[in-house]
Amino acid sequence: MxxxxxxxxSVKPDWCPACGNFAQLSAIKGxxxxxxxxxxxxxxxxxxxxxxxxxxxIRAYGFHGIHGRSLPVASAIKWANPKLTVIAYGGDGDGxxxxxxxxxxxxxxxxxxxxxVSDNQVFGLTTGQASPTAQLGYVSKSTPEGNxxxxxxxxxxxxxxxxxxxxxxxxxxxxxxxxxxxKGIQHKGFSFIDVLSPxxxxxxTNTYDFFRKRVYRYESPDTGDFMAAYKKCxxxxxxxxxxxxxxxxxxTYEEKDPVxxxxxxxxxxxxxxxxxxxxxxx
Amino acid sequence: xYVKNIDYREIHIISSHNLAVREEETIVxxxxxxxxGVQSAGMIISKVFVRNGLNVMTYNYYQDVIRGGQSWxxxxxxxxxxxxxxxxxxxLIALNRDGLERHTNPEINEGGASPLEGxxxxxxxxxxxxxxxxxxxxxxxxxxxxxxxxxxxxKNTVAIGAAMASLGxxxxxxxxxIRDTFGTKGNVAEQxxxxxxxxxxxxxxxxxxxxxxxxxxxxxxxxxxxGEAVGLGAVSGGxxxxxAYPMTPASSCLHFLAAHAKQYDLFxxxxxxxxxxxxxxxxxxxxxxxxxxxxxxxxxxxxxxALGMAGMLEIPIVxxxxxxxxxxxxxxxxxxxxxxxxxxxxxxxxxxRIILAPGDAAQSFYLTREALNIADTxxxxxxxxxxxxxxEHEESVDGLDLSFxxxxxxxxxxxxxxxxxxxxxxxxxxxxxVPGQEGLMHNEDSDEHDEYGNVxxxxxxDPRKRVAIMEKRMRKLEAYRSTIPATDTYRFDDADVAVVQxxxxxxxxxxxxxxxxxxxxRAGAVEVTHVFPLNSDIEKLLKGKKVIxxxxxYTGQFNRLLKSExxxxxxxxxxxxxxxxxxxxxxxxIQGAIRN
Numbered sequence: 001m002x003x004x005x006x007x008x009x010s011v012k013p014d015w016c017p018a019c020g021n022f023a024q025l026s027a028i029k030g031x032x033x034x035x036x037x038x039x040x041x042x043x044x045x046x047x048x049x050x051x052x053x054x055x056x057x058i059r060a061y062g063f064h065g066i067h068g069r070s071l072p073v074a075s076a077i078k079w080a081n082p083k084l085t086v087i088a089y090g091g092d093g094d095g096x097x098x099x100x101x102x103x104x105x106x107x108x109x110x111x112x113x114x115x116x117v118s119d120n121q122v123f124g125l126t127t128g129q130a131s132p133t134a135q136l137g138y139v140s141k142s143t144p145e146g147n148x149x150x151x152x153x154x155x156x157x158x159x160x161x162x163x164x165x166x167x168x169x170x171x172x173x174x175x176x177x178x179x180x181x182x183k184g185i186q187h188k189g190f191s192f193i194d195v196l197s198p199x200x201x202x203x204x205t206n207t208y209d210f211f212r213k214r215v216y217r218y219e220s221p222d223t224g225d226f227m228a229a230y231k232k233c234x235x236x237x238x239x240x241x242x243x244x245x246x247x248x249x250x251x252t253y254e255e256k257d258p259v260x261x262x263x264x265x266x267x268x269x270x271x272x273x274x275x276x277x278x279x280x281x282x
Numbered sequence: 283x284y285v286k287n288i289d290y291r292e293i294h295i296i297s298s299h300n301l302a303v304r305e306e307e308t309i310v311x312x313x314x315x316x317x318x319g320v321q322s323a324g325m326i327i328s329k330v331f332v333r334n335g336l337n338v339m340t341y342n343y344y345q346d347v348i349r350g351g352q353s354w355x356x357x358x359x360x361x362x363x364x365x366x367x368x369x370x371x372x373x374l375i376a377l378n379r380d381g382l383e384r385h386t387n388p389e390i391n392e393g394g395a396s397p398l399e400g401x402x403x404x405x406x407x408x409x410x411x412x413x414x415x416x417x418x419x420x421x422x423x424x425x426x427x428x429x430x431x432x433x434x435x436x437k438n439t440v441a442i443g444a445a446m447a448s449l450g451x452x453x454x455x456x457x458x459x460i461r462d463t464f465g466t467k468g469n470v471a472e473q474x475x476x477x478x479x480x481x482x483x484x485x486x487x488x489x490x491x492x493x494x495x496x497x498x499x500x501x502x503x504x505x506x507x508x509g510e511a512v513g514l515g516a517v518s519g520g521x522x523x524x525x526a527y528p529m530t531p532a533s534s535c536l537h538f539l540a541a542h543a544k545q546y547d548l549f550x551x552x553x554x555x556x557x558x559x560x561x562x563x564x565x566x567x568x569x570x571x572x573x574x575x576x577x578x579x580x581x582x583x584x585x586x587x588a589l590g591m592a593g594m595l596e597i598p599i600v601x602x603x604x605x606x607x608x609x610x611x612x613x614x615x616x617x618x619x620x621x622x623x624x625x626x627x628x629x630x631x632x633x634x635r636i637i638l639a640p641g642d643a644a645q646s647f648y649l650t651r652e653a654l655n656i657a658d659t660x661x662x663x664x665x666x667x668x669x670x671x672x673x674e675h676e677e678s679v680d681g682l683d684l685s686f687x688x689x690x691x692x693x694x695x696x697x698x699x700x701x702x703x704x705x706x707x708x709x710x711x712x713x714x715x716v717p718g719q720e721g722l723m724h725n726e727d728s729d730e731h732d733e734y735g736n737v738x739x740x741x742x743x744d745p746r747k748r749v750a751i752m753e754k755r756m757r758k759l760e761a762y763r764s765t766i767p768a769t770d771t772y773r774f775d776d777a778d779v780a781v782v783q784x785x786x787x788x789x790x791x792x793x794x795x796x797x798x799x800x801x802x803x804r805a806g807a808v809e810v811t812h813v814f815p816l817n818s819d820i821e822k823l824l825k826g827k828k829v830i831x832x833x834x835x836y837t838g839q840f841n842r843l844l845k846s847e848x849x850x851x852x853x854x855x856x857x858x859x860x861x862x863x864x865x866x867x868x869x870x871x872i873q874g875a876i877r878n
Contacts, residue, residue, distance in 0.1 A: 010734075010736070011736055011737075039723050040717075040718060040719060040720045040721060040722070040723060041717070041718055042717075043569075043717045045565070048728070053737075055725050055727075056725045056727065056735075056736060056737055059723050060723050061717035061718075061723055061724070062723075062724065062725035062726065062727070062735070063565070063568060063595075063725075063726050064725060064726065064727040064728055064729065064737075065561065065588075065591055065595075065728055066561075066587055066588060066591050066728055069557065069558075069561045069588065072553065072557070072558040072559075072561035072562045072565065073561050073562070073564065073565035073568070074565065075562060075565065076523070076525070076561070076562035076563065076564075076565030076566040076569070076573065077565045077566070077568060077569040077717065079523070079549060079562075079566065080522075080523065080565070080566040080569035080570065080571035080573070081569045081570070081571070081717065081718055083718065084569070084717055084718055101554045101555060101558070102554065102558055104554075105553065105554040105558070257549065258544065259543065259547060259548065259549045262547060265522050265523065265549060265566075265571050266569065266570055266571050266718070268522060268547055270520050270688055271517065271520075271546060271547055272517065272518050272520070272684065272686060273514055273517055273518040273546075273682075273684050274684065275684065277514075277545070277546075278504060278682065278684075281504040281505055281506055281510075282332070282333065282502050282503075282504060282505075
């Protein structure tokens with residue numbers, strides 16, 4: 001029997017008190033526990049940023065790599081050993097600036113991993129610059145006159161790329177968040193969960209109060225309706241929907257690559273080159 | 283200060299006094315436009331040679347175009363060892379007028395290649411050429427082809443038949459190779475065989491044979507490009523995943539492995555960019571599966587940050603780096619050895635890295651699989667450096683030793699108590715757990731960390747822990763250094779002049795030394811395959827000798843490395859025009875350097 005205690009890391013998170021990341025760490029630990037995943041089979045991969053420090057704070061296999069590159073690492077871990085439960089985790093700067101091309105192509109490939117983004121609309125670790133999801137007019141160290149670049153919408157981006165599971169959570173609603181993370185892990189294919197996660201230190205605009213006033217739980221009548229989901233994902237302003245917005249079941253990359261017909265790569269024995277293999281060179 | 287560059291345009295080319303040697307080898311060149319079937323024709327001739335037991339080196343001169351331009355493919359064959367593309371040209375198969383003009387004209391000395399000394403085979407429809415000293419053998423190539431097939435390119439096969447007749451090669455082997463090349467689809471193969479046969483007979487009836495004494499009929503050999511040899515070596519070494527973004531000249535390995543993925547049970551993937559490619563390959567190795575990536579300098583530049591991550595997390599990774607002339611896009615279809623500084627200095631900070639540079643196709647096979655074992659043993663990045671010359675030309679290989687035992691390095695047992703991923707050890711190597719192993723959960727971190735993988739760079743910065751873990755990592759390099767095999771030498775015992783080379787110049791340096799020895803110059807070669815760290819035995823080898831460093835780049839990147847490692851005075855002999863060294867040219871350059 002797996003309990004949340006089994007996922008308790010030896011290192012205490014160094015996030016600011018009340019940081020939105022705590023709720024996500026708790027949701028990840030809680031979901032893995034509920035799903036009965038052994039910590040020996042759980043891998044959490046991250047890039048660089050405040051949120052990306054998470055692998056250190058969970059007792060699982062952690063991979064704290066470089067900025068923006070969690071998804072290629074996570075994909076290949078899954079490809080090497082499909083029996084593992086692989087979660088990629090990081091911030092909006094990490095994922096939607098330097099990691100953009102990986103996000104797009106991992107979604108398109110439908111690799112069976114879960115990607116959770118702590119979206120706080122700001123760079124925390126580098127002390128408060130505007131991120132790719134920073135709102136128009138947002139004043140920060142890098143935009144003292146206010147942000148003039150439109151924010152990206154990670155949800156419609158994921159949909160356009162072909163993601164088969166697109167959801168939005170809120171760190172201020174941890175129970176709902178944990179349910180989404182659990183569903184995302186269970187989803188066969190690439191699941192993407194954008195989590196509205198207030199940065200209590202550097203983002204004085206997008207605060208818990210800001211989101212509490214706007215966020216509402218949304219239950220889609222038909223999560224398989226792509227156009228309806230796209231429209232819902234565009235809703236942003238006075239009302240912001242959270243919940244599972246789109247899901248479709250499609251073949252995963254691993255199911256399509258013929259190499260897996262003989263089983264997981266990690267279990268395939270040494271093959272080498274045989275004298276017959278050299279015939280074609282004679 | 284850089285060593286003064288030698289002006290390779292004013293080199294005195296040295297040729298062999300031993301005319302028998304030239305009679306015992308032949309150089310055939312197929313010339314035409316891209317899309318004319320130059321390479322396919324060249325491959326058939328190469329295969330005919332290796333099946334006759336001849337040693338073969340090919341040289342592929344092509345441009346960065348898919349159709350048009352001028353390209354040629356050269357095959358040098360002999361029962362004696364051939365270690366470079368060679369000097370001279372005996373048989374020209376000109377597929378168009380331009381090809382005929384260029385390769386018979388001593389003024390257009392393309393890529394440093396010699397003009398034709400023997401016969402030119404071409405379609406008799408080409409009449410408006412300026413006759414030079416070659417023996418012209420116009421043939422009804424198109425006419426014969428039309429009798430056997432509707433496909434115009436069959437005229438190439440007719441020309442191949444004629445060329446093989448000029449060398450007195452048994453037609454049955456030519457027919458076998460054509461059948462194998464065209465396969466069993468329809469009667470294409472038989473049409474080509476009969477066309478070649480008529481070309482063969484027509485030449486014999488019309489023209490005398492070339493004055494060559496090739497000993498054919500020996501045991502067949504393998505014909506391999508360096509890129510294919512890297513792919514084969516990787517699979518022989520236990521490779522399970524190859525993830526790479528296309529870039530000439532590293533793509534030949536990618537194409538080879540993709541084409542054989544099913545046969546070899548291999549996962550092959552082109553991801554969105556080279557950054558993804560190396561991060562994926564590192565991720566797979568982290569998970570316990572042997573994976574590699576490969577690229578040329580441009581793609582490798584994108585991999586730099588992740589290479590350092592592998593150094594920090596101590597994850598094995600082998601990168602195949604096949605060089606072409608830089609800077610930037612440079613010359614995509616030419617050769618150079620200009621990426622050594624890049625590979626040596628790639629990524630911030632100090633971490634153990636190992637650089638290997640095979641000198642020929644067989645070494646490309648053996649060193650790639652050795653690289654996989656080294657990477658796993660030392661949990662560090664290993665870069666296998668090749669270049670366009672080595673990656674893209676075919677050469678004969680007598681045979682390959684296929685027996686190999688993968689060494690996956692130190693691994694902990696499941697459930698080991700108090701597991702420390704970065705346990706401090708004497709040799710710096712810590713047992714490496716992979717995800718899925720029971721109870722060995724830990725964090726691998728690009729931030730500086732302690733033995734457990736816990737970060738020591740942020741809130742708990744601890745200078746003592748930093749020093750301890752840094753020294754642990756760097757000790758792996760010293761542990762590896764003691765295992766480097768003795769440095770190879772060539773005709774070195776009585777040498778006064780030590781010619782030091784690395785990578786693909788190995789064969790041409792040996793041939794240049796043979797030429798210099800004919801002139802009484804006691805030169806020998808020091809042949810470096812383990813480029814970094816260097817074996818300390820090199821210092822002893824160079825002591826008291828006139829030292830000349832040969833390499834294909836502008837500043838002498840290896841020369842500088844050598845001088846930084848050992849107290850030695852050197853003269854640099856270099857070339858950076860995009861073409862490989864030719865033996866006669868190189869001998870002339872070395873002779874010039876000895877005099878200076």
